[in-house]
Amino acid sequence: MFTVSEIYSHGVCVGCGACAAVCIEHAIKMEQEPGTGLFAPAVDHLACTRCGRCLAVCPAVHWSNVVQFEQTHPALGSYVQAYSAFATENKLRVDAASGGFVTALLQSLLKNGHIDGAVVSRRVKGEPLRSETILARTQEEIASCKGSVYSPVCFSGIFEQLNRVPESERWAIVGLPCHIQALALMVARIPSLGRKVFLSISLVCGHVPTHRAYRYSLKRMKLNESEIVDINNRGDGWPGFLRIELNDGSIERVPYGNALSWGMVFSSPLFTSKVCHVCPDPGGFAADIMVCDAWLPRYKGNQEGVNLVLTKTTRGNEMVLDAQRFGDIHIEDCRVDDFLAANKRIFVAKTRNHSIAMNCLVGRNAGLFHKNIQEYEMTVGMCTHLKLWCYYFHIKLAGILRLDRIAGFLPKVFLFYWKFIALLKR
DSSP, rough: OOOOHHHHHHHOOOOOOOHHHOTTTTTEEEEEEEOOOEEEEEEEETTTTOOSSSHHTOOOHBBBBOOOOSEETTTTTEEEEEEEEEEOOOOOOHHHTTTTTTHHHHHHHHHHSOOOEEEEEETTTTTEEEEEEEESHHHHHHTTOSSSOSOOOHHHHHHHHHHHHHHTEEEEEEHHHHHHHHHHHHHOOHHHHHHHHEEEEEESSSBBHHHHHHHHHHHHHTTTTTGEEEEEOOOSSOOOOOEEETTTTTEEEEESSSSTTTTTTTOOOOOOOOHHHHHOOOOOOOSSSEEEEEOOOGGGTOSSOOEEEOSHHHHHHHHHHHHHHTTSEEEEEOOHHHHHHHHHHHHIIITTTTTHHHHTTTTTGGGGSSSSSOOOOOOOOHHHHHHHHHHHHHHHHHHHHHHHHHGSSSHHHHHHHHHHHHHHOO
8 A cells, every 4th residue: 555655756646635634643744845835745654554544535546527416527527507607796706816706605605604614715915925725704704815826725724624613514615626526535534524514616727836937927027035925816807917015015917818927937837736737627526616717708808707607516506596696696507518618728638638648647657546537538639649748748857857946047938938838738
């Protein structure tokens, strides 16, 4: 039996912290790598009894897309209904990443007594490259976490806190697909936790940029990390701005599609961890609700923001309809194909490409992981195969040479080359 340390060494650990939360010997501690900000399990092998509890809740081992309820899709899992949606409070809608649906829904659930609080994440004020996940019990605390974090987040501490809250309480959990998968594995093995988790909401995710992406952009903007008080990745309308608040009160604003934001640096495969390259789950197979930006032509001119929402369980659908009845959100039915089309590149990269990515980046040990993932059946021609192998060869080589460490010292054309390489996986 391998350990979670070995899972990390293979590059498939998502850093969720579920292993540390369930270890009864307290033999696992999550540590943050200072350069990238990624979280890794550190195991005290003298205290470890090899009981297997940590492996039982590890997404890297047991990730699954085979749960089926009302309707199912190979790239989305089970679903009930797709909607376009946004918060009816205009300021919340404009200040959020896109439409403000998640914040508005959580506030509605809290106000109307469905939940006692929500698990949400935000950047740490004063240390903006760091993130934190909190148990938010008030409308104000929920609002403090609006927007996107786009930075590594670990749930180990919050899982432990959830285990300690009274069983009578009900909580909504917001996370990335990997966090929601870890939560589902824990709920399946800890009945008391399952009774507290009322609703899970997953944010569609292409990847999480490492801290080196931010340091690259800050260097190009001639900003010192010590001068920065806060970072907001989205907001000020849609698609928004990267807003960097400095300690002198000034604010630097970078448009969403700018090269120093998601136009090149934050989207670069060079600043993406290996685990994101082999992730099989773009949306959150185990969630009650999936949420994403409405990246569709008909919403292109909408500067206030619109979300696309996919309810995946009956409870998820009921809560969305309830929030609409109370006037906290506006929803309209749309097609599940719209949800897919809005994030087509992400869904293709993480479903069609999954087995090729695993074989190239994990190699002969690929069969040890993602054991419950049914591969997306899709005809892939020889030309596409060659492009994908070329892409993942570049990723593997970059990892071996640790190119992300020296990227900040290289000319911008180096990042443009990697932007071109990223086209190969489409």
